[in-house]
Amino acid sequence: KANKFHYYNNPMWPGEAHSMKVEKILYQGKSEYQEILVFESSNYGKVLVLDGIVQLAEKDECAYQEMIVHLPLCSIPSPKTVLVVGGGDGGVLREISRHTSVEKIDICEIDELVIDVCKKYFPDLAVGFEDPRVQLHVGDAAEFLRNAPSGMYDAIIVDSSDPIGPAQELVERPFFETTARALRPGGVLCCMAESMWLHTHLIQDMLSICRETFKGSIHYVWTSVPTYPSGAIGFLLCSTNGTPVNFLSPINPIEKQEGALKHSRELKYYNSEIHTAAFALPTFAMKELKAY
Ligand code: AAT
16 A cells, blocks of 8 residues: 555545556655655556556556657647646657657656656656757646747647646646647647546536637547556547647648657557547447537
8 A cells, every 4th residue: 555545445436446466666755746656567567656546557658658649749730839748757758759840849747756756767758858859847737837828839738647636727627728828729739538437527527628618629539558447548639729620530640750650669559540549439438428
């Protein structure tokens, strides 16, 4: 028990707990914001845990990081300025760095200790920080976006932890309003949006806020991540008013970008077929989410 909640009492998934065999604890510490744990698992490689919640495992991080980045960046022509919210492990930066059109990548992560720990234990993710286009801002992303100039970004990627603790504000209306304002017309947001199996009400709330704040297209998409509760995680894809964005058939497909595929690390999960497949919802989710 390395967290402040009892096993079956995490407010994000009450009544269930998920386990992995720990081969070795590599790091345990506490920052101003959260408890940080890194362990070597028997089946999923090294695992990063914040406040008792798995944030990533080496074996399946590709599914999350590749989807949260390439779904939005392949949907707009030649993205140049990108903001990452959270993402202190660097995996999202690593994926953005495939896009040769990108000129500037801002990242706003609240917890410097997460960055330091990931640089030590997850070099295959933290390599993202080495891209010279990256500018790191340590601080609360809600505050950062309140001060961001209007129309500054082509894309904003919200790779944040669950909305208990420091990420609470990142699912609330004022955050989405400042996000929409910081995007240029026709810019896109891709935001971690939890599991369709576990978080219907939260997703409905996020969708209805986004329908009011973003005047373009809004979709809930999902991918499979075995080490996250329920094994699935979703994202909200939103575009602002401006050139319409057809997320379903990407205008900037990955296969057409030589630089993206020739990156030092091969794509393991994302391709154009899985991009389109991510929009297909099971019947129950369609019923619960389509009306919102
Ligand atoms: N790349 C997958 C890992 C994450 S990490 C999410 C990061 O968001 C953490 O490093 C956390 O410190 C940071 N964060 C939380 N709140 C804020 C904030 N207000 N401002 C800036 N950064 C913040 C995501 C995993 C998703 C797991 C889903 N269950």
